[in-house]
Amino acid sequence: MRFDDLPMALKLFAAPAIGLVALVAMAVASHQVVGGITATAKDVGEVRFEATAELLSASSELNGAAKDLYYALAAATAGGDAKASVALLDGVVQRMGKAKEAVERAKDRLPDGKTKAELATVGQDIDKLGQPVGFVKDMLGIDAQSAVSFLEPLRASLQGVQDRLNAAASHERTTAATAIKDMDASATSTQTLSTIIVLAVVLGVAAIALVIVRALKGSIDRISGATEALAAGNIAVNIEALARKDELGAIVGALDVFRANLADRDRLTREQAEAEKRAEAEKRQASLRIADSLESSVHSLVERLNAAVQQLAGNARGLSDQAQVGQERTSVVDRAVTEANGNVQAVASAAEELSVSFGEISGQVTRAATMATNARVRVEESTQQMERLQSQGDRIGSVVRLISEIASQTNLLALNATIEAARAGEAGKGFAVVASEVKSLATQTAKATEEIGGQITSMQGATREAVAAIAAIQQTVNEITTISSAIAAAVEQQEAATREIARNVQMASQGTAVVAENVAGLQAIADITHRSSDEVLSSSQVLGSETSALSASVSKAIASLRAA
Structure with missing residues (x-):
């Protein structure tokens, strides 16, 4: 079937129908892609990030449990109150439960x-x-030293579990980053494909509309030329070449009738030359009848053509309205993406503040380690002083023993002097009194020396106990220094993890910015569609003007025919 034989309504409706179908298909495809991007964003935001946060919370609780184990170990090693160690172990159990x-x-x-x-x-x-x-907690009340031997392996096991949690959190962060990259790639490909489809639809609709308008205008111009030629009396016009099966075909049929009538008129004129007045009158009546018939047919066809043009204009307006609705929905999506970008920026700020807080905690732990180091130096100095005091006590003990020996010798000499005085009789009485006094003084000196020796022995025992206690304190301070270093390392790990979270959130913010740019591109495409539909509407208006011109030409021909 030829294009000219197709119904006028089908010709005028073809271009907007093709454009509308293509736009609907593009909208459905875009909706599916946006749904996939939304599902990916939901998986990253509601599943991966929240699961990572829970894993980090669990790691923090295990880190706190490790600290409580250290404190319990330190308290048990220092020989402190077992209840304090038990309370710390209860805290370890609670943290492990959390x-x-x-x-x-x-x-x-x-x-x-x-x-x-x-x-x-x-x-x-x-x-x-x-x-x-629980076993270590029970052992603390029975044998604290044996319980201490179980704490270090328990701490190592707890550290192993914490390392596995950190590895799982790192894996989830990597999975989320990969999903965000895939979402960006999908959005980019969707933007490119949508641009190509819209441009193809616009160009295709414009080309089809241009072909249809030019074909209709050419047909109308040829029919108008044939009508004007017939109106001028040229019956040699080839009406068969204008034959078609659409609404304009009826006009061509009317022109064929008009040409046949003109031929009959000429024939009658040649055959009835003798009855010119009567033939002229009959010709006049025939011309009027033909003019009336032609006018009725042409006006009817022009009205149908105008109706088809109005339908084309209505379809163009509908396409323009749909394009405007697409613009409005794209604006809504743009605002939603902007709001999502703001939320991601807020999360990034919170992560940065958390990183700063970990930095402050790291500084405080460093200061605590410094204070522990200073305490260790002070304890070492105290140990040295107590050792010097013990040495001086030993020397004093030696002096006291020497004095005790001198007192013993003096007592023996006084005893010998008393014996000699007794032998001397009356002459030795004064010497005996002096010897008795010396013996008394020697006895008092021996007692005082013995008491001083006892005090010195007690002081030496206390000094040795103080030295042992200071040594234990020094060991505890060394362990506290080690614990502070481990805590500082753990805080640095948490700070690094927080910085990684902040970096990932910043990447998510950049992804939402790319989505916003893609939405802006879709809005520009909707603008192009709106302008294209306006151009189709303008073309339909031009076609209406051409139809009016055809009607005027036919009216002019009929008027000329009636005036003949």
């Missing part, structure tokens, strides 16, 4: 996979650590 709950929440959020299976194993290991902690 860590287990956080691990379970993270496992429930994550889909089935390697990380979820690993978290199930981690939760079981945390439960298993509860029994050794």
Whole structure:
């Protein structure tokens, strides 16, 4: 079937129908892609990030449990109150319970996979650590030194569980970053494909509309030329070449009738030359009848053509309205993306503040380590002073023993002097009195020396106990210094993890900015569609003007025919 034989309504409706179908298909495809991007963003925001936060919370609780184990170990080693160590171990059990709950929440959020299976194993290991902690707590009340030997292996096991939690959190952060990259790639490809489709639709609709308008205008011009030629009396016009099966075909048929009538008129004129007046009158009546018939047919066809043009204009307006609705919805999506970008920026600021807080904690832990080092130096100085005091006590003891020996010798000499005085009789009485006084003084000196020796012995024992206590304090301070260093290292790890979270959130912010740019591109495409529909509407108006011109030409021809 030729294009000219197609119905006029089908010709006028073809271009907007093709454009509308293409736009609907593009809208459905864009909706599916946006749905996939939304699902990915939901998985990253509600699943991966929240699961990572739960894992970090569990790691923090285990870190606190490790600190309490250190404190319990230090208290038990220093020979302190066992109740304090038991209270610290109770805190360890509570923290392990909170860590287990956080691990379970993270496992429930994550889909089935390697990380979820690993978290199930981690939760079981945390439960298993509860029994050794209870055993150590019971042992503290029975044999503190034996209980201390279990604390270090328990701390190592707790550190291993914490390392596995940190590895799981790192894996989830990596998975989230990969999902964000895939979402960016999908958005970029969607933007490119949408641009190509819209341009193709616009160009295709414009080309089809141009072909249809030019074809209709050419047909109308040829019919108008034939009508004017017939009106001028040229019956040699080739009406068969204008034959068609659409609404304009009726006009061509009317022109064929008009040409046949003109031929009949000429023939009648030649055959009835003798009855010119009567033939002229009959010709006049025939011309009027033909003019009336032609006028009725042409006006009817022009009205149908105008109706088809109005339908084309209505379709163009509908396409323009749909394009405007697409612009409005794109604006709504743009505002939503802008709001999401603001939320991601807020999360980035919070992560940066958390990183600063970890920096302050690290500084405080460093200062605590410095204070522990200073305390260790002071304890070493005190140990040296106590050792000097012990040495001086030993020397004083030697002097006291010497005095005691001198007193013993003096007592013996006084005894000998008393014996000699007794032998001397009356002459030795004065010497005997002096010897008795010397013996009394020697006895008092021996007693005083013995008492001083006892005091010196007590002082030496106290000094040795003080030296042992200071040595134990020094060992405790050394352990506190080691613990402070470990805490500082753990805080640095947490600070690095927080910086990584801030960097990932900043990447998410950049991704939302790219999505916003893509939405702006879609809005520009909607603007182009709106302008294209306006151009189709303008073309339909031009076609209406051409139809009016055709009607005027036919009216002119009929008027000329009636005036003939």
